Amino acid sequence: MRYWLLPAGLLASSLHAQVLEPTPPSIFLEPWVDTQMFQAVDIVHAGDDRLFIAKRNGAIRIVSDSGVVDTVPFLHLSGTVNTGGSEQGLLGLAFDPDYANNGQFYVSYTGYPSPGNTNIVRYSVSADPDVADAGSAHPIFFHPQPYTNHNGGDIDFGPDGHLYIPLGDGGNAGDPQGNAQDLSDPLGDILRIHIEPDSTYSIPSDNPHANAGGDTLPEIWASGLRNPWRFGFDRLTGDLWLGDVGQASWEEVDRWPANTPGGANFGWRCREGFDPYNTTNCGPASSYVDPIIAHPNTPWCSIIGGRVYRGARFPRLQGTYIYTDYCVGSFHGLRQDGNGGWSDDTLLVSGLTGFTAIGEDAAGELFAVNKDLGVLYMVKDPCPYAPPSIAYSGAELVTDPGSEHQWYRDGQPIAGATGPTWTPAQSGYYSVVVRMDSACALASDSLLFLPTGTLEDGGAGWTVAPDPAHGRVTVVAPEGFRGTVLVHDALGRTLGRWPMTGDRLEFQWQGLPAGLRWLQAVDEQGVVRMSRAVLME
Structure with missing residues (x-):
């Protein structure tokens, strides 16, 4: 006999069992820090077991791996950050990839005078690893903002070591100045710069406009964004993910694969989601990168970009991009469907408003923060088991122990096949669902079984x-x-x-x-x- 284990994504079959089906994917939020995270907008790690929480009022607080908040802020920029508008303040934090050696980190905030400006500033840690040197500020980037809203504000180092700076279109409804499609203005773009040892910055040679000349800004890596709120990189693949807050119709998730040249145009203001918005001086639809998914602006109102789960505690979440919305509070999970597309699952309907960020710790475990409730949560899977495996012993297929089993052939349940072993008699793709506990049943990958000397033909006439x-x-x-x-x-x-x-x-x-x-x-x-x-x- 031939037994071949193939990933379920290649098989293009789905499980529709009537007896025992896999438990739908879901998460729950376990409070990690109560009532001390008001106005929190970013969750970052520095490569160790601490979390750093950036607050809009300018404070950065440290949370230990046991959920204890340091009594003294790591840094407080009160008097420096402009919080006059609801979208202004300290908005982003990123640690240098070599932070363990150089102690340098970067903040993104809106400054004075009003209506404000975007500032990227480098700081250094003091001799105390839990306190920054407040006098070490070194400006890296500055740009005035025409309005108080749509600042973006997140920052992060990519796997290539460069600093990425997503900026909003500068504000007011509809991008009246057309900034997001103007390559002579940094607003509405993702900037990509390289920090030099002397803390100046240079332009990476592979930036798409590095040698464009004229008014085109060489810092621009991608364009066409309205208000990118929370972005980050998949630590395994290097793909860039972001949530872009919509105008009046769509809240979208965008993705740019790793090892793909820059120059992406995500469409705003020519497009919102998948639809045209203001097409004045715009190119054809093929000029723009469509989102992975777009949610209606009602009841959604302000998407919160998330992270791809790459931790070790919850195998079922592996590779899932988890994100939410400020008004709805439903957490969704995007993952590849095995057919070149994406599936989007509702993982949790929290019933809460006010979530502002999803971040990860050094181990890849995810956290979410609600600035209105002041609570930091750990994201958990109620079904924290590895999927069952299938092996063969003689003529039998054997799987893991559990309280219930259901075997399938070609995605259909096999009558009476409800034990931990099964002896196949026909060629096909065999899988099994195993109940791990009262609330959790998981499906295996599929095993291709072919009797000796036969081939499974996927198309007549070939x-x-x-x-x-x-x-x-x-x-x-x-x-x-x-x-x-x-x-x-x-x-x-x-x-x-x-x-x-x-x-x-x-x-x-x-x-x-x-x-x-x-x-x-x-x-x-x-x-x-x-x-x-x-x-x-």
Whole structure:
């Protein structure tokens, strides 16, 4: 027999069991610090077991790994930050990637005089690791704001070591000055700069406008933002994620994949969400990067960008981008659906307003803060177990112990298959749901079972030979196929791709990794016409 374990995302099958189904994804919020986090707007770590909470009034407070708040602020910028507008004040905090050695960190705040200005300032820690040197301020970046709102304000170092600075469009409704589409103005853009040892900054050579000249600002990495509120990088992939607060119709989540050149235009004010907004002097829709998802501005009102979970305590949340909204207080989780798209799950309906930030600690565990209630919460999964595994013992499939089991073939429940073992009689994709406790049932990945000598054909009229394949592979398609043949490994990574414009394709496998591979043919419309497991040797 052949037993091949494949990730569920490649199988494009879903579980609709009537007996035992996986528990839908969810989270709950465990209070970590009560009543001391009023006006908190950012949650940051410095690479150790402390959390640093930035407050709009200019205070930065330290929270220990046991939830104890230091009595003395790490830094207090009272008298320096301008809090005259509800969107003004201390808005962002970032620690230098080499903070453990150089002790330097950066703050983003609005300053005086009104209507205000954006300031990025470097500070250093004092001899006391829990207290900053208030006299060490070194200005890095300054820009006046035309209005008191839409300041953005978050800052973060990317995996490339550069400092990213998302700025809002400068305010008032509808971006009346057109700043977000004006490359001679930093408002409505993400800036990307490199901090030099002398604390000046330089322009990374791969910035999209580094050599543009004229009025175009070389600092600009991406454009077309209204009011980016909370952004960050996936610590595993390096992808950039942000929430962009909408005007009157849509609250959106944007993403820019790692290792992709800069120059993205996220559309504002030409577009809001997926829709046109003010198209004066705008390009075609293809000029702009669509959001991953957009939520209606009613009942949503102000999206709070979140983080991709990469901690170790809650395996089910792994790879999920968790975000919320200031007015609704519902927490959502975005994750890839295995078919090139994204699924969005409602993880929690909190019934609370006033959430302003989601951040992570050094271990990748997530926290959320509510500035109106003054509470810092830890984000937890009520189902904190690893998914069950499947192995084979002789002719049997074997899974983990649990109080209930339900086996599936090709996404459909198998009648009577309710124990920890099952003996398959037909080829197909086998998976199992195991009840871990009274409130938690989890699904395994799928195991491809093929009786000896058979192949699972994912498309009528296709031939793949030989199998096992030694060096050269021949694919024969139905007449008239035009598209691409791709080969994936068991983790879904693409190992090779070949264009196919006729009914026959030959390609060489020599020099590429051997093992079980998943071969797919995708036509020019993006439709998968054939999927097949092939053993490459």
